[in-house]
Amino acid sequence: QFQLQESGPGLVRPSETLSLTCTVSGGSISSSSYLWGWLRQPPGERPEWIATVYYTGTPYYNPPLRSRVTISVDTSKNQFSLRLNSVIAADTAVYFCARRGRGHFGDAFDIWGQGTLVVVSS
Amino acid sequence: DIQVTQSPSSLSASVGDRVTITCRASQSINSYLNWYRQQPGKAPELLIYFASGLQSGVPSRFSGSESGTDFTLTISSLHPEDFATYYCQQTYTSPHTFGQGTKVDIK
Numbered sequence: 001q002f003q004l005q006e007s008g009p010g011l012v013r014p015s016e017t018l019s020l021t022c023t024v025s026g027g028s029i030s031s032s033s034y035l036w037g038w039l040r041q042p043p044g045e046r047p048e049w050i051a052t053v054y055y056t057g058t059p060y061y062n063p064p065l066r067s068r069v070t071i072s073v074d075t076s077k078n079q080f081s082l083r084l085n086s087v088i089a090a091d092t093a094v095y096f097c098a099r100r101g102r103g104h105f106g107d108a109f110d111i112w113g114q115g116t117l118v119v120v121s122s
Numbered sequence: 123d124i125q126v127t128q129s130p131s132s133l134s135a136s137v138g139d140r141v142t143i144t145c146r147a148s149q150s151i152n153s154y155l156n157w158y159r160q161q162p163g164k165a166p167e168l169l170i171y172f173a174s175g176l177q178s179g180v181p182s183r184f185s186g187s188e189s190g191t192d193f194t195l196t197i198s199s200l201h202p203e204d205f206a207t208y209y210c211q212q213t214y215t216s217p218h219t220f221g222q223g224t225k226v227d228i229k
Contacts, residue, residue, distance in 0.1 A: 046221065046222050046223050047166060047209065047220050049218050049219075062216075062217045063217065096166075098165075101171075105168075105172070105175070106153070106154055106155070106156050106172030106173070106175065107154065107213040107218070108168050108171040108172075108213060109211075110168045110171070110177065112165035112166060112167070114164070114165055115165050
């Protein structure tokens with residue numbers, strides 16, 4: 001069955017770019033049944049959806065973050081990635097990648113990576 | 123954006139208790155309401171999708187229901203692993219927003 005694993009730096013300096021990659025195993029990222037997303041969760045807060053991508057590369061962004069975020073997919077590597085520009089301390093959070101049903105399962109995120117903590121600090 | 127408001131924000135219960143958590147949407151969301159359980163230090167786990175659909179592999183002690191813009195998650199008999207934080211999420215319109223969470227701890 002599908003498994004997702006995040007990778008990337010755990011510390012990013014203010015004003016720099018946060019880059020994370022999610023590797024999908026146990027199935028193809030090119031499935032027409034799913035989208036692939038990034039979410040984050042600051043300590044003690046609720047999860048926040050950041051962005052989602054279809055295997056064709058079509059992106060969907062949360063409007064408050066849209067100007068700083070890029071999501072992309074690499075089907076040859078079965079990976080998708082997140083870039084968040086001009087980071088500030090408020091971007092410190094656990095970042096999750098997740099699979100989302102496309103027109104089924106209520107469009108819920110049904111499989112999640114374990115999450116990776118990213119701290120923004122100088 | 124559609125807001126989803128959970129209640130209560132926390133509750134204390136014992137193993138074996140029946141627990142209900144409510145989520146109210148700020149407008150009609152046509153059953154597009156999901157429930158997750160998040161154990162400490164772990165990722166959220168999907169329990170219920172589309173208001174009442176039980177996710178594969180999730181125990182039958184979990185159930186979901188709806189009445190208009192009010193949605194309820196019920197745990198019929200608490201197990202030790204159910205002491206966790208629960209979130210609802212609406213997926214009717216983008217951005218898909220989460221409730222503020224309900225922490226269930228041991229009485």
